[in-house]
Amino acid sequence: MATVTLSPRVAPNAGYAQVSRPRQAPRSSAVRLTARGRRLARTVIIGLALAVTLGVAIFGHISSSQASSVQPALTTAVVIVQPGQTMWGLAQQIAPNEDPRDTIARIADLNALSDEDASTVFPGQRLVVPASA
Numbered sequence: 001m002a003t004v005t006l007s008p009r010v011a012p013n014a015g016y017a018q019v020s021r022p023r024q025a026p027r028s029s030a031v032r033l034t035a036r037g038r039r040l041a042r043t044v045i046i047g048l049a050l051a052v053t054l055g056v057a058i059f060g061h062i063s064s065s066q067a068s069s070v071q072p073a074l075t076t077a078v079v080i081v082q083p084g085q086t087m088w089g090l091a092q093q094i095a096p097n098e099d100p101r102d103t104i105a106r107i108a109d110l111n112a113l114s115d116e117d118a119s120t121v122f123p124g125q126r127l128v129v130p131a132s133a
Contacts, residue, residue, distance in 0.1 A: 075131040083123040
């Protein structure tokens, strides 16, 4: 017959006092991103890239559309103001089918006249005016 001996289980260091060691502060390590954090970072970067691309596309389109909307060269003529002639009458004579105020504004722009100078003309004054169509 075989003999089996059982001994009571004794915890290690059962008779000794536990010595506690001071805990060390955890070492700071590089930032670790979880899978969720990596997805979020990737989404933010892609979103910023798309926003920048969209902004460049919109502003590029605006500036190119403004550049392409340059008006064709305006044909002009020089008129010498006669005695008794007014800016209103001159505007009606040049463009009878248009609003005289618009024509007066174009004449003022062509001659670099201020608002005060645009309302008064003098006999003998040379004015650059849009040519009649």
